[in-house]
Amino acid sequence: MAYFLKRFAHMLFVLWAVATILFFMFRTMPGTPLAAFIDNTTTAEQQEALIAQFGLDKSLGEQYWLFLTNAVQGDLGQSFFFKKPVVEVVMEVFPNSVILTLSSLIVAYAFGIVAGAYLAWRRGSWVEGVGIPLVLTTRAAPEFWLGMVLLAFFSFHLGWLPSGGANSSGSNWDSEWQRVTSMDYLSHLALPAITLAIYLQGLPLLLMRSNMLNVLQEEFITMARMKGLSTWTIVMRHAARNALLPVATAFALGIGGAVGGNVVVETVFSWPGIGRLLVNAVSASDYPLAQGAFLMITAVLVVMNFIADVSYHLLDPRVRVATR
């Protein structure tokens, strides 16, 4: 419990620090953040009213305090472009990002775990000689390039899948649930999810493989072998279960990392997610929105780091005993 509280305090500290860096980064950058908003038709009074509306007439310290207290209450300001609260805009696209991330991660980890265990078992064979360089290649390929190739082939060349967006235009749904389970949505989801999954499967695969190799050398495996258990039983029931733990932790970390890393894939497939929102907000100098989207991505990353740490702590009895 003490550990849990300590980690929780640590998480809040990191969140606060990143929010602070973000605040000062956006304020000290060259040019006023309103530059995009003020053109030569706005009068001096209008400009002042705008500046007051966004709280920019207050001192930096006051602005910082307002930013922090508002952020804690879930108020991230108004978007310049959408003329709506930032939280509303972010929350509109956030589910799309979560669905894309989770579906690709689940596919990637399911495949990675099985393939990693298999490669560990076939250590030293030709399968390994082909498999490892192949996996390294998928990890080295830029996600957006992979997306472009898949898009060109499956969408433009073969015409099997739609080329972008999350839904066909002009379609209507009674509920959000109906929308995301519709065939239309899933067919839009397929290509970006596959692209991400190909990119993401390398980590669990390599992790699983090296864990398996470590576990297979442990004494309890020798013991199992001496008991005369079959290879299959040893690999699946004894080794794999023990090798899975760090992979489970990596999964939580993966969610945190992927939500921010999806930026390019969301852009390639015009997927209305938080990464694409951030890119558009930055391009349009919509700085409250960019700040809000960035903060949201950070929150997911930091919370997932926290969950990964705590779950590792809870799941591995050795770690638990060692820190007691």
Added chain:
Amino acid sequence: MQHAEEIKLPSRGARFVKGFSRWLSAASAIPRRDPFAFAGLLLYFAFVVIAIFADSLITYDPREILFDENYDLARNLAPGGDHILGTTYSGRDIYSQLVMGTRGALIVGVTAAVCVVTIGTVLGLIAGYFGGVTDTMLMRLADIALGVPFLPFVIVLAAFMNPSQWNVVLGIALLLWPQSARVIRAQVMTLRERAFIEAARVTGAGPWRILFVHIAPNVLSLSFLYASIAVGWAILTEASISFLGFGPSDSVTWGYMLQDAYASQALGRGQYYWFVPPGLCIIAVVVAGFLISRGYEEILFPKLKD
């Protein structure tokens, strides 16, 4: 490095030569032991040669808009003839762009790797050796850096500063040092207790001298390991940033080529000869880094090899 100046032994030159040759043999141990790492080094070497001689390898100016003999724009020409890889939508030679892109990619990759590993090594050394408050502060700083989403941060940085590839280098240097710093810190903590450090202390060596003359050479191979990974990271990041349109508009990089192809609907026209080669080049450079780092790992942690 100024601490090396403090070495006042008579055989300083000889010591340097000996040290250098030892370093060389350590570096060349990789290709001798690991064929994968050798392949990685060869790939790197090939790209470096291409980058150096890029000016004489190109067939056209990569930014020049070309016209055919009828003074029509040489748009979307298929590979073959004068244009080895064809031309882009705006009539530029793809092969020449690809060759020039090598230079940009390597410059960004190598500078970023040097920056991130220098920061990581120095901070790791200091945190591991001095411990206490210094260590706690530096590690909290590392936690913060790890809590910042990497690509979004570089995007924001690139958008606010003047578009240039140095934003990518800066972003990578600011956010990716903790990985190497943590590992080096752990290594230094064990080295600190070893007998040869005790011996140096007894002979009256100051803490900075012990740190940079006696301990640093022992963690250098770890630094190289992280450097070879960082090169790939930097090149991938630069490509992503250019693809998103936040890159410099005055230089040709692989990321810029892919952005150009995407924005000019090369995908819809099936111009694979335009957007596939830059991606393959990126893969080759990054994989080369991975292979070299694997070679280092097997030397540093021989247990892994059974």
